[in-house]
Amino acid sequence: MPGIDECLLEAMALPGARGAALVDWSSGLALGTAGESPVGDHETTAAETAELARAAAEYESFAPAETGAIPGDGSGPPAAGPPVEDLIVTTRTGYHVLRFVETSFDSSVFLHLWLDRADGNLALARHRLRALAEGLVLR
Numbered sequence: 001m002p003g004i005d006e007c008l009l010e011a012m013a014l015p016g017a018r019g020a021a022l023v024d025w026s027s028g029l030a031l032g033t034a035g036e037s038p039v040g041d042h043e044t045t046a047a048e049t050a051e052l053a054r055a056a057a058e059y060e061s062f063a064p065a066e067t068g069a070i071p072g073d074g075s076g077p078p079a080a081g082p083p084v085e086d087l088i089v090t091t092r093t094g095y096h097v098l099r100f101v102e103t104s105f106d107s108s109v110f111l112h113l114w115l116d117r118a119d120g121n122l123a124l125a126r127h128r129l130r131a132l133a134e135g136l137v138l139r
Contacts, residue, residue, distance in 0.1 A: 016120025057082035
């Protein structure tokens with residue numbers, strides 16, 4: 001099972017990959033990075049993408065409806081991590097895919113992959129990031 005560096009190198013092997021990072025969305029810190037950053041600084045990119053991930057993970061609008069539960073009353077089973085699997089942001093020149101990683105602890109990390117729009121394959125990237133997130137070993 002790959003660690004952070006191996007996981008990011010595998011992500012960078014995807015067609016059109018420009019940059020990748022593992023980010024803690026509760027603190028906004030990059031736990032590991034590879035390739036380029038859209039703004040030239042991985043820490044800035046990590047902080048900005050963490051804001052987006054935090055909003056998606058915490059807003060009730062994205063939580064799945066629990067059978068027999070009244071939304072927001074806490075009567076449903078506890079979530080095993082954020083209700084969102086991944087986020088996709090498209091720009092004129094690229095794609096940003098944020099894939100949440102389930103962990104044995106508080107599950108507050110995600111993989112961020114930045115793809116060139118001309119060369120990237122969004123479907124392949126989503127499929128591969130899911131596999132990488134499932135196999136990632138955090139040390």
